[in-house]
Amino acid sequence: MQSYWNRFAFVRLTLWLAIGIVVGTFVSSLYSIFLLLFILSIVSYFALTAFRNRYFKTQQSLQLGVLAFVMSCSVGYLNAYFQSEKNSQQHLLNHNYEQLTAFKASLISKAKETEKTQSFRVQINAVKVDSVWMALHSKAIIYLQKGRKTDSLFYGDELLINSGLSVLEGPKNPLEFNYKRFLGFSQIYFQQYVPLDNYTILKEENGNPFISASIRSSTYLSDLLGKYINDPQSLAIAKALTIGVKDELDDDIKSAYASAGAMHVLAVSGLHVGIIFLIISALFKPWKHRQKGRFVFAVVSIIGLWTYAFITGLSPSVLRAATMFSFIIVGQTFKRHTNIYNTLAASAFVLLLFNPFLLFSVGFQLSYLAVFGIVFFQPKIYKLLAVRNKLLDKIWAITAVSIAAQLATAPLGILYFHQFPTYFFISNLVVIPAAFLILNGSILLLAFSWWEWLAKLIGSIIDLLIWAVNQLIFMFERFPASTIEGIYMITFETWLIYLIIVFFALFIVAQKITYWRYAFITIFLCSFLIINRHLKRASENRFIVYATKGDKAFALRNGFSQYIKLDTALIEDKSKLRFHVYPSQLQAGIADFHPDDFNPKNQQQIFRDWNGIFLTVWNDLVIGVISGEVKQNFQLNEKAKIDYLIMSENRGSKCDLVFDQFEIGYVIIDASNNYYEIQRLKNILEEKQINYYVVPEEGAFELKI
Structure with a gap:
């Protein structure tokens, strides 16, 4: 079993990195201890490597493994500590922010529109306190009153805002969503409503040119879709599915897709990047099996995926998926002797080094769990039925993917959203092929937008297709018990359920009855905790x-x-x-x-x-x-x-x-x-x-x- 675990070195390193990030995020006082651990682990690692088989006769593989885990955990902690902006002495939180009367800020996001405001994420560069300007920094969300002045604002503009800042407040009701902590993982600690006359533009488009170009391309493509898709609801779904613009989705659509277990279709992520990869694979299939052609295929694939990420505005979900697929493509191209689990873990490792707070993103957690679930469970579920008919076999393959993904993500989905879609395996038979067709159709529409007659025809087909899918989704929502709602679990119970899934997975792989026993012991413990919690609630006033x-x-x-x-x-x-x-x-x-x-x-x-x-x-x-x-x-x-x-x-x-x-x-x-x-x-x-x-x-x- 030890040799089996040795195959998943990067999985274990990533887990230790994640542990370090969690500790570094919530317990910043241990900085000196983890810095010392990191230095000692580095020195020890090089000492063991340099004097291998000369002075050290014990099992060096174990020693080196332990040092690697300590090093990985320390890197996670230090990375989270240094990237947490509030630990800087120049951060606004560490000064008298209640007294500021004005601040200079750069817009670092696209505008989000509501009926009365346009909101932006901003980087504060300087603040005015008692008539004195101070070079303090922080991130914030500002809500600008709508008017002609706001229509011209764009990413990178620098504003002088004559206003104070309100620190984000924590939840005021029992178990209310902690919006303050959620934004804190994005380094945002302040917000402010700003009337139309309380700001002036100091500089225009002073941001990163690459990000600026990405946002402009996303906006341009959004306008093109709006030109040829007439129905507002269809247009909203086409924009969400193709370029990740979700602002126009109404509550009815969101509710219906969530109830049908198809909400993942409306957020550009791994599914959509996977479809783009399938399109590239189909177009360059002859190159994949040639000696030099596979390198060309890898380069083209990676360029294609990152181009798609670029035109969708470089959203975090697309960047995450593009990184994941890039690692898979590189691993397959160079035929490295590794497995898909190490490849996925390596992509997560790199993403967490770049931004450790991605670990607390629901999207990050669900996407990696879904992929791990599909990779592990889908082949085993698929083999349960041998279907000879090709069409039925494709249907069963999609169903197996849906079941595998739900098995891996359902506990976390219940923890966050308190509901479970019962007809997910049916709805996915509709929405996954439909997503493939709509995304392909949208690409064709954008490619032939210069030919108005053809663009209008493609737009009408997309409109009709989305309308048909919506009718099916609304029908699924009306099915009896389409969604089991009101499910409440605490975090520890969710961990226990995942432990049960892990034990069953280990039993399937290792065929050892011990893991079966561990699974049932964990089931008993989880059941006991849930029953005990309900008994306490029953007697509580x-x-x-x-x-x-x-x-x-x-x-x-x-x-x-x-x-x-x-x-x-x-x-x-x-x-x-x-x-x-x-x-x-x-x-x-x-x-x-x-x-x-x-x-x-x-x-x-x-x-x-x-x-x-x-x-x-x-x-x-x-x-x-x-x-x-x-x-x-x-x-x-x-x-x-x-x-x-x-x-x-x-x-x-x-x-x-x-x-x-x-x-x-x-x-x-x-x-x-x-x-x-x-x-x-x-x-x-x-x-x-x-x-x-x-x-x-x-x-x-x-x-x-």
Whole structure:
């Protein structure tokens, strides 16, 4: 078995590099230790190599292997540390950024348009603090108010912006997506909305000429597709599938493709680069088997793949896929005595050296898992059925690929997206061939765009093809149980599921019953943890007031049942509901809550209106809500107790009587109150010495019983 593992040297090196990157990203205080480890491992490695078989008689292969892993882990740590911009003393985070009044920034991305703004990623080069310019740097996202001025902005422009910067905030609700950490992996720590009159252009197109040309080519090709494909929905899909422009995809299309397990088609990645490689292979097939021809084929293939990456705007997913295929092509051309797993690991190793934070990209994780899954499982799944009919054999081959990819990526997909598409093996029979045809058709359209009559014909065919595919995708979405939603797993459980898959894979390869036993032990452990988590949730009581900007939202939860109160505007805003409220509902296992199909009438009303104050008793606690006009003509003989009082909808202006006649334990000022009302309430509560909690400032209020 040891000799078998020796075949995967680069896989192991890449795993140790990844471990070093993780530690370097989250524990920067170990820098000196890892620097010392790196120096010692380098010195030891050269010493062992230089004096091999002279002074060292022990198993040097083991020693050299351990040193290589230590070196790889140290490189990963140091690379992550040095490439993390916030570790620099000149980074804006390490200075008094609250006091800055202006900054100079270069645009480092294409514009992303919304109804009212154009957003750019920018590189800040200098900031103005107390009338003094300082050479500090950081990356940020700016949202520029739309106008004629913004239409001319392009990558590389340098702006003088008269504005401060807002540091990105972490999640304010339980289990809410951590947008701050997500952007942090791209070195972005600030954001700011900028009115139209608050910036001036200092320099135009001062960026990297190569990137600038790539963006212009992508924009030009996008305009060409728009000229000959008429239907907006078809055009959006053609742009997404061909050149990676996804801004025009509507929510219905995204939802339908996600439910059908075909979302990967709408993101230019490994599938699309693979199709380009197949096209090049078909065109230069005669060269592949000649002695000198295979080198020509390799050069042409690599140039073709990177040209495609160039015209799609050099998006990270395409760069990743192009790098992966380039390593495979080079390995096959020079007939190196290696295996596909080492080749894939080598491409990942190079990408992580270039940008260690790719490791935390969902796209990076899913793409490599999918390819590893296809390479390992697809041949074994395909051999399960012997199909003589050529057409049925092709169908079975595509199905085997889909099953293999899902087997490798499903646990991670469930962890991130909490759903599983049940008809993926059927939808992929449609979308993969369709993607091949649409991508080929789009290339033909772009190639013959100078011949208007032919371009219009090809555009009409593409339009019709995409329409037909969409109808099938919407049909799959309407199938019963097309998507299993509401699946919640924690990260450790996901690791255990992958460990189970690894043990089964080792059993298939090594044919040792030991791995079978390990797999079932891991299954038992994973099942025990999931059952234990659900038992804890079943006996847990929680009171939550959500931080949903401008809207009221709170829940009283007993185990798997709850009373939840949401503003009508929030119920209608599905994306806001999904982002802020749904994650905690998933964690709690609330089965009757879904942002796309929420009906508050199904809930039993537990609050009673008393003179404009809504009251209920929950787990021996009296909870009140003020969200309307409080009557001013009641008088209590003695003070009544309210343990928790929620102040909503700017209704605190006439609540002095409530504060005077009730013994209030705690006041929760929710997110439906505006800034001025919050400040006024804070002053009143401090004067009356009543404890309070401000949800918009501190995040969601949670009480666990």
